[in-house]
Amino acid sequence: MRFTLLILSTLFFALPNAQAGAGRGSGSVDPVELLVVPNALHITESFKGARVTISADIPRDAAAVVELKGAALDNHLLRKGRRGGLWMSVGEVNVVGVPSLYLAMSTPGQTLGKGKEKNLGYGAIESRAQFKGSLPKGGKAVLFQQFLKLKESEGKYGLFPGTLKVENTQDGLSTVTGQLRLPGSIAVGDYQMILSVLKNGKVLEQKSAQLKVDVKGVTALLISLARLHGALYGLLAVVVAFAAGFGMGFVFKGKSAH
Amino acid sequence: MNWSIYLPIAGNSANILLLLGLGGAVGFLSGLFGVGGGFLMTPLLIMFGIPPVVAAASDSNQIVAASTSATYAHYRMGNVDFKMGLLLLIGGVIGGAFGVQLIKILRALGNADFVIKITYVVMLGVVGAYMFLESLQSLRHKPGATETVETTKPSFYVRAVQALPWQMSFPKSGVTLSPILPVILGVFVGILAAIMGVGGGFIMVPVMVYMLRMPMHVVVGTSLFQILFTCVNVTILQSATNHTVDIVLAVLLLLGSTIGAQFGARLSRRLKGDQLKIILASVVLLVMVQMLVGLILPPHVMLAYKGGH
Numbered sequence: 001m002r003f004t005l006l007i008l009s010t011l012f013f014a015l016p017n018a019q020a021g022a023g024r025g026s027g028s029v030d031p032v033e034l035l036v037v038p039n040a041l042h043i044t045e046s047f048k049g050a051r052v053t054i055s056a057d058i059p060r061d062a063a064a065v066v067e068l069k070g071a072a073l074d075n076h077l078l079r080k081g082r083r084g085g086l087w088m089s090v091g092e093v094n095v096v097g098v099p100s101l102y103l104a105m106s107t108p109g110q111t112l113g114k115g116k117e118k119n120l121g122y123g124a125i126e127s128r129a130q131f132k133g134s135l136p137k138g139g140k141a142v143l144f145q146q147f148l149k150l151k152e153s154e155g156k157y158g159l160f161p162g163t164l165k166v167e168n169t170q171d172g173l174s175t176v177t178g179q180l181r182l183p184g185s186i187a188v189g190d191y192q193m194i195l196s197v198l199k200n201g202k203v204l205e206q207k208s209a210q211l212k213v214d215v216k217g218v219t220a221l222l223i224s225l226a227r228l229h230g231a232l233y234g235l236l237a238v239v240v241a242f243a244a245g246f247g248m249g250f251v252f253k254g255k256s257a258h
Numbered sequence: 259m260n261w262s263i264y265l266p267i268a269g270n271s272a273n274i275l276l277l278l279g280l281g282g283a284v285g286f287l288s289g290l291f292g293v294g295g296g297f298l299m300t301p302l303l304i305m306f307g308i309p310p311v312v313a314a315a316s317d318s319n320q321i322v323a324a325s326t327s328a329t330y331a332h333y334r335m336g337n338v339d340f341k342m343g344l345l346l347l348i349g350g351v352i353g354g355a356f357g358v359q360l361i362k363i364l365r366a367l368g369n370a371d372f373v374i375k376i377t378y379v380v381m382l383g384v385v386g387a388y389m390f391l392e393s394l395q396s397l398r399h400k401p402g403a404t405e406t407v408e409t410t411k412p413s414f415y416v417r418a419v420q421a422l423p424w425q426m427s428f429p430k431s432g433v434t435l436s437p438i439l440p441v442i443l444g445v446f447v448g449i450l451a452a453i454m455g456v457g458g459g460f461i462m463v464p465v466m467v468y469m470l471r472m473p474m475h476v477v478v479g480t481s482l483f484q485i486l487f488t489c490v491n492v493t494i495l496q497s498a499t500n501h502t503v504d505i506v507l508a509v510l511l512l513l514g515s516t517i518g519a520q521f522g523a524r525l526s527r528r529l530k531g532d533q534l535k536i537i538l539a540s541v542v543l544l545v546m547v548q549m550l551v552g553l554i555l556p557p558h559v560m561l562a563y564k565g566g567h
């Protein structure tokens with residue numbers, strides 16, 4: 001019995017390490033650590049987006065890509081087109097299985113999804129995405145480009161090749177650091193920061209860390225009031241408006257006598 | 259200093275000074291012309307990144323404040339015809355309910371967007387052009403005159419109005435007509451307002467001036483009174499059913515608009531009726547041209563979120 005437990009516990013601890021080490025050549029360095037600061041963001045009254053700093057140690061001769069991904073989302077969209085010389089919505093399309101947020105950066109010289117590393121960048125998103133509804137003339141490829149343009153205009157998608165800074169350390173490692181700007185419109189939820197260590201376009205190792213976005217304070221109170229007690233929230237909004245309107249009326253009443 | 263504020267329902271941050279300024283400018287126009295300003299404010303908010311459904315619903319809430327402030331100011335000046343306003347409001351509520359059903363059918367058929375945009379451009383174009391030309395003609399012929407006086411023999415429209423039953427006097431407006439007419443016109447404006455998703459002030463004002471023959475200053479106060487109640491209804495309905503009213507956004511807009519509305523109401527007393535009409539016509543025509551350009555030029559982004567966000 002003791003022998004069986006010993007074997008099982010050895011397997012339990014050994015397997016994940018074996019997986020992480022898969023693909024690494026002989027003479028590989030210590031496991032890569034990914035540091036995300038801050039690892040939790042609180043949306044309060046003064047929130048206007050945030051900067052998140054990433055740092056990690058990677059083998060000196062390797063390249064790195066850092067991706068921030070939101071949960072997969074179904075996007076219900078209206079496609080614009082020309083009818084009778086006027087631009088208007090001409091059909092509905094659903095883009096399914098794409099992340100709510102996707103920001104990626106890389107070390108200098110490392111492309112994002114344009115070379116051998118097809119499983120990174122927008123190409124990877126497109127391969128997993130499903131497109132339903134009224135597709136444009138060029139089909140899925142054209143629709144995906146339009147989708148990217150929409151997301152990039154909101155600051156929710158972005159590729160920043162070469163923006164990770166690399167500094168060599170003494171122990172045969174390089175420290176990579178970078179900053180990602182998160183938009184003010186970021187949604188509440190759990191986001192994944194993924195670091196991929198690459199050599200010759202091949203992913204040697206991946207590490208991930210969580211970034212949690214939640215809402216706090218008066219903002220949280222107002223959101224829950226609006227969602228759970230809509231009519232009461234509406235009445236409150238009208239009372240506030242009446243009070244402001246009459247209040248201003250009284251303030252100006254005295255002045256209008258002159 | 260951080261001038262940004264997070265808008266909880268819009269789910270985005272915005273600049274406080276920008277929202278106060280926007281509210282002030284639109285409130286000024288509201289007090290000046292007796293329009294709610296929805297036809298100006300909603301597109302501007304969308305332009306600054308507020309989801310369309312949140313922009314429209316929160317704008318209704320701020321219009322409640324601006325029109326309360328401006329109605330109160332006009333009431334003190336004796337510019338509100340409550341009797342006429344109530345009749346128009348009854349018609350507006352009936353027409354609004356009918357218009358909402360019409361939009362539902364059009365959405366099911368898939369061409370609501372086209373109908374809304376075309377209605378906007380046509381209505382703004384017709385109303386703006388007519389008001390502009392009429393006021394220009396009036397200013398040229400009678401420099402210094404405040405209101406036009408009917409001297410020629412009654413037109414077919416006037417005779418038809420006089421033939422309607424239950425003629426009653428509206429002393430504040432100085433007109434005698436059947437209550438059927440304001441109710442019918444209210445229904446018409448209510449349908450258009452529901453289709454276009456606005457309070458309907460910019461249609462109601464010309465209707466009162468040209469079809470009910472009310473003096474311009476009473477038109478402004480009475481229109482605001484009617485808009486006030488329409489927007490109270492919309493704010494509560496939107497909050498209860500769609501949860502799209504952003505109270506933080508509305509408060510910032512209304513802080514600006516209530517002050518702006520007071521200055522607008524004061525200036526409206528200093529300007530002559532025809533001058534007011536020609537300025538409003540110019541604003542309406544500018545918005546129409548901007549919308550038309552938006553329909554003709556290809557958009558920067560070819561996709562939009564269904565229902566705003």
